[in-house]
Amino acid sequence: MSKAKDAKIRKTDDKLIAGHYQVILSPVITEKSTTVSEHNQVMFKVRAEASKPLIRRAIEKLFDVKVEAVNTHNRKGKTKRFRGRPGQRSDVKYAIVTLAEGDKIDVSTGVS
Numbered sequence: 001m002s003k004a005k006d007a008k009i010r011k012t013d014d015k016l017i018a019g020h021y022q023v024i025l026s027p028v029i030t031e032k033s034t035t036v037s038e039h040n041q042v043m044f045k046v047r048a049e050a051s052k053p054l055i056r057r058a059i060e061k062l063f064d065v066k067v068e069a070v071n072t073h074n075r076k077g078k079t080k081r082f083r084g085r086p087g088q089r090s091d092v093k094y095a096i097v098t099l100a101e102g103d104k105i106d107v108s109t110g111v112s
Contacts (some may be wrong), residue, residue, distance in 0.1 A: 018059035027107035066100035
């Protein structure tokens, strides 16, 4: 992501928390995310413009954990039909975040 887009999301360093909530949209609760949680990883749905360093900073600040790695995955939206008319689902970007040993995020409780 360019610096201009990064600044657009975060405005200033004084308002980082508001920017972090804009980067991380929601946790992903699926069978696959449950499987990766056994390897100290957590999945989140993130903004399409978010870069790996920006995702890392947001997770570390919001959940007060140490992030070892961030992997991203872009899922392209499918073409579907609704009442006989073609439509397009939205593209979605996921982040698989690997946490340091001893750190843990419980996505069922929310952010405190």
